[in-house]
Amino acid sequence: MTGRPVDLGEPDRLYTLTGGRHRSDDACLDLVTLVVSESDPAPGMTSEHVRILELCRRPTAVVEVSADLRLPVTVTRILLGDLLATRRVTARHPRPVPRATLPDSTLLKQVLDGLHHL
Amino acid sequence: MDSTTSDPALRAPLGPAADTGLKIVVVGGFGVGKTTLVRSVSEIRPLNTEEVLTQAGVGVDDPSGAAGKNTTTVAFDFGRITLDARLVLYVFGAPGQKRFWFLWERLFGGTLGAVVLVDTRRLADSWYAIDRLEHHGTPFVVAVNRFAEAVPHGLADVREALSLSADVPMLDCDARERASATSVLIGLVNHLYDLSTARETT
Numbered sequence A: 001m002t003g004r005p006v007d008l009g010e011p012d013r014l015y016t017l018t019g020g021r022h023r024s025d026d027a028c029l030d031l032v033t034l035v036v037s038e039s040d041p042a043p044g045m046t047s048e049h050v051r052i053l054e055l056c057r058r059p060t061a062v063v064e065v066s067a068d069l070r071l072p073v074t075v076t077r078i079l080l081g082d083l084l085a086t087r088r089v090t091a092r093h094p095r096p097v098p099r100a101t102l103p104d105s106t107l108l109k110q111v112l113d114g115l116h117h118l
Numbered sequence B: 001m002d003s004t005t006s007d008p009a010l011r012a013p014l015g016p017a018a019d020t021g022l023k024i025v026v027v028g029g030f031g032v033g034k035t036t037l038v039r040s041v042s043e044i045r046p047l048n049t050e051e052v053l054t055q056a057g058v059g060v061d062d063p064s065g066a067a068g069k070n071t072t073t074v075a076f077d078f079g080r081i082t083l084d085a086r087l088v089l090y091v092f093g094a095p096g097q098k099r100f101w102f103l104w105e106r107l108f109g110g111t112l113g114a115v116v117l118v119d120t121r122r123l124a125d126s127w128y129a130i131d132r133l134e135h136h137g138t139p140f141v142v143a144v145n146r147f148a149e150a151v152p153h154g155l156a157d158v159r160e161a162l163s164l165s166a167d168v169p170m171l172d173c174d175a176r177e178r179a180s181a182t183s184v185l186i187g188l189v190n191h192l193y194d195l196s197t198a199r200e201t202t
């Protein structure tokens, strides 16, 4: 698969989107964290924030938002962080998979059941 | 617009009760069939995106300088499998290049486990991936993607050539076939389940 180049032709735009911020403080946003809109787009929002609110009317993973916006994951996390901070979206993570340890067998059994039903 | 990026409007959304995203990563050398496997198991056309990082691997220090030579762009693809009303599994095709491993924790930390896809004509291409997974303590299975042109090798021979320990499961597959590709994921999750129950009873 050929990777899509970043919007390197428009570095100013990336800068504008993120307000020059270094990175998201919201380290809890994993690639597969599901995000849900809590409000409709409002006038004055950037088109990216509007797109996110539209996309996330149903739960959508951070990485899907990134793919749909065609923005790098880092930039997507920052944009989502803005919306999280203003409570326009929420992140669902009731059962985070612990890092560097195995998830419990109950969860794995549910995954197996799901795969067997495909 | 990349032709593999599907229009979100045409993609079935997750159900309203979906609350837990899980991930499995497919790794292996260039052209071994990672994207093919993702496509075979996915309920959506595979999507792709990328991460842009500085060499230090901490983040985009200065997005305005993203074209600078000290940033690295790593593209990867992924598919999706809805497991039940709440659980959704994302399957990632890792990039073939070695430098991607600097991003492993950042991108794929917290993954359930990995599939190492192997082409018997280029076994050496998978050594690095196996070494890195062991280093990160990520559980994995090895799937031999059967390319028609390849001289058939028994799984035992492949195990020996890769110096794999006996407790790493091995499977044959044809990444192009949905049933075969799905059975690889089932093989991995069975392995994880065994590891998990063994740990819980000790």
Ligand SMILES: Nc1nc2c(ncn2[C@@H]2O[C@H](COP(=O)(O)OP(=O)(O)OP(=O)(O)O)[C@@H](O)[C@H]2O)c(=O)[nH]1
Residues within 6 Å of the ligand: A001, B029, B030, B031, B032, B033, B034, B035, B036, B037, B093, B095, B096, B145, B146, B147, B148, B149, B173, B174, B175, B176
């Ligand atoms: N005969 C055969 N061909 C396969 C199989 N799996 C993949 N291919 C072909 O091998 C080529 C490479 O497959 P990809 O899925 O793009 O491999 P990849 O690992 O994603 O490649 P990179 O992302 O470039 O590293 C494609 O032309 C596939 O059609 C298989 O099981 N059998």
Ligand SMILES: [Mg+2]
Residues within 6 Å of the ligand: A001, B034, B035, B036, B077, B093
């Ligand atoms: Mg690929």
